[in-house]
Amino acid sequence: KAGVTQTPRYLIKTRGQQVTLSCSPISGHRSVSWYQQTPGQGLQFLFEYFSETQRNKGNFPGRFSGRQFSNSRSEMNVSTLELGDSALYLCASSRGTGNNEKLFFGSGTQLSVL
Amino acid sequence: GENVEQHPSTLSVQEGDSAVIKCTYSDSASNYFPWYKQELGKRPQLIIDIRSNVGEKKDQRIAVTLNKTAKHFSLHITETQPEDSAVYFCAANDYKLSFGAGTTVTVRA
Numbered sequence: 001k002a003g004v005t006q007t008p009r010y011l012i013k014t015r016g017q018q019v020t021l022s023c024s025p026i027s028g029h030r031s032v033s034w035y036q037q038t039p040g041q042g043l044q045f046l047f048e049y050f051s052e053t054q055r056n057k058g059n060f061p062g063r064f065s066g067r068q069f070s071n072s073r074s075e076m077n078v079s080t081l082e083l084g085d086s087a088l089y090l091c092a093s094s095r096g097t098g099n100n101e102k103l104f105f106g107s108g109t110q111l112s113v114l
Numbered sequence: 115g116e117n118v119e120q121h122p123s124t125l126s127v128q129e130g131d132s133a134v135i136k137c138t139y140s141d142s143a144s145n146y147f148p149w150y151k152q153e154l155g156k157r158p159q160l161i162i163d164i165r166s167n168v169g170e171k172k173d174q175r176i177a178v179t180l181n182k183t184a185k186h187f188s189l190h191i192t193e194t195q196p197e198d199s200a201v202y203f204c205a206a207n208d209y210k211l212s213f214g215a216g217t218t219v220t221v222r223a
Contacts, residue, residue, distance in 0.1 A: 004157075033210070042120075042203060042215040043158070056209045090157070099207040100146050105157040 001026060004093050006106035014114050018079040021109045025072050025093030031055070032074040033098040034066060037088040037108070046089075048098045049074050055097065078111075086113045116141040118206050120214025128222050133191040135217045137204035140185065144206040147180060147187045150213075153200045161202075162189070194221045 005024040013019050025032050034046040045058035049068035066076040072093075078085055088110050092103035117140040127133045139147075148163035164171045164178045164187065171178050175194075180187040187206075191198055199221045204214045 035213075040123075040215060043213040045210045045212065048210065058210065099210050102148070102160045102163070103150075103158075103211065105150075105159070107157050 004091060004104050004106035006089075006091055006109050008109060009107065010110045010112075012112045012114065013081050015081055015083060017081050018077065019081060019111060021076045021078075021089055021091075021111075023074045023076070023091035023093075023106055025074070025091075026104055029093035029095050029104070030072055031094045031096060031098045032068060032072065033092045033094075033103065034074070034076050035090045035092065036060075037090055038086075043090065046076065050097060056099075081113045083113050086111060116144060116206055116208040116210075116212040118204060118212045118214045120204050120217055122217060123215065124218045124220070126220045126222060127194050129194060129196065131194055133189075133194055133198070133219055133221075135189045135202055135204065135219075136186060137188070137206075137214050138184075138186045139206040139212075141206065141208050142182075142185065144208060146207045146211075147178070148205050148211070149178060149189050150203045150205065151200045152203065152216075158203060191219075194219075196221050196223060 031050045033048040035043040047057045048055045068074045088108045090108045092105045145166035150158040151161045152158040177190045201216045205211045
């Protein structure tokens with residue numbers, strides 16, 4: 001069974017640009033959660049999508065948005081990039097809701113904002 | 115919302131010794147407490163989890179204990195080996211999983 005796939009692996013953008021990250025969950029998993037990882041800050045929850053609906057959202061500005069398609073694939077968009085958005089963005093999939101069972105993480109997208 | 119604090123932030127142990135990482139959480143309604151291990155340059159992976167109806171769980175050299183009254187839980191690694199070197203994250207749930215800031219464990223040969 002294929003694992004969680006994130007593309008692209010690396011991204012370099014400049015301030016003010018926007019970026020779209022993609023996440024393909026494990027087959028059969030309906031939940032996709034997104035996390036931002038920065039050194040010393042752990043994993044900060046961005047949002048969770050379940051069956052194409054945003055189930056929950058973390059404390060990030062509206063510049064961070066996402067969506068989920070009927071095949072459970074998810075995308076995350078960040079508009080008007082800021083230097084502080086530089087981070088590793090991880091998505092994780094689970095069969096049910098992402099707050100109560102094992103999460104399977106992707107390898108992440110490393111975003112650098114210059 | 116849930117707030118998870120994790121200590122220590124770094125831990126260096128001699129191979130063969132034990133390692134203990136402690137976490138506290140704030141939401142008394144939390145009922146699921148997983149631990150993830152992230153090796154350098156790799157994705158986080160679940161190593162053990164515990165639910166609120168259990169006080170302790172073991173899996174070979176790894177054990178987790180939970181004290182719901184005090185709202186803290188701990189990860190214990192016995193007989194540490196070089197492959198245990200990684201960053202370990204604890205987490206607790208409310209409407210989402212809230213992660214601690216991580217503990218970098220280094221096992222010295």
